[in-house]
Amino acid sequence: MDVTDLTIIKELKDGRISFKKIAQTLGLAEGTVRTRVNRLRSDGLLDITGLVDPDALPDHSVAMIGIRVKDMDLVKKGEEFSELRGVISVAVVTGRFDLILTVMLTKDFGILEFYTEEASRITKVQSVETFVVYKSFNMKVTLPAI
Numbered sequence: 001m002d003v004t005d006l007t008i009i010k011e012l013k014d015g016r017i018s019f020k021k022i023a024q025t026l027g028l029a030e031g032t033v034r035t036r037v038n039r040l041r042s043d044g045l046l047d048i049t050g051l052v053d054p055d056a057l058p059d060h061s062v063a064m065i066g067i068r069v070k071d072m073d074l075v076k077k078g079e080e081f082s083e084l085r086g087v088i089s090v091a092v093v094t095g096r097f098d099l100i101l102t103v104m105l106t107k108d109f110g111i112l113e114f115y116t117e118e119a120s121r122i123t124k125v126q127s128v129e130t131f132v133v134y135k136s137f138n139m140k141v142t143l144p145a146i
Helices: 003-011 019-026 030-042 074-082 111-121
Strands: 060-069 087-092 099-106 125-133
Touching (some): 003 019, 003 030, 019 030, 060 074, 074 087, 099 111
Antiparallel strands (some): 060 099
């Protein structure tokens, strides 16, 4: 990823902006912008998606879950958790937890269902701590399949 890629990504803050408009703003050919965006997307470095303020979603809430695991294969555990229903993101972190999950919950898929139907399938978990988000600031999330 070079400076031109980063500049294009900054322009994509409005995901609906056209490649033509980005090209005009940056003094590039439209085809150059299109090619670079397609490469970034195919390499898994860029997603163009709709994000929503979770506070605006009726019957939805977000929980942050700190996970401590029994072994140090953190990447594997992160990948396992990322496949669970409701999970928006997983991060391997430093500090008292090994992983931090962001989970979308609904009135029909609450924290109890997340733990009993989803998280219980993951082995070698030492402990979990749940933080329900009551109010968020600057948080925008994708809507996972729930």
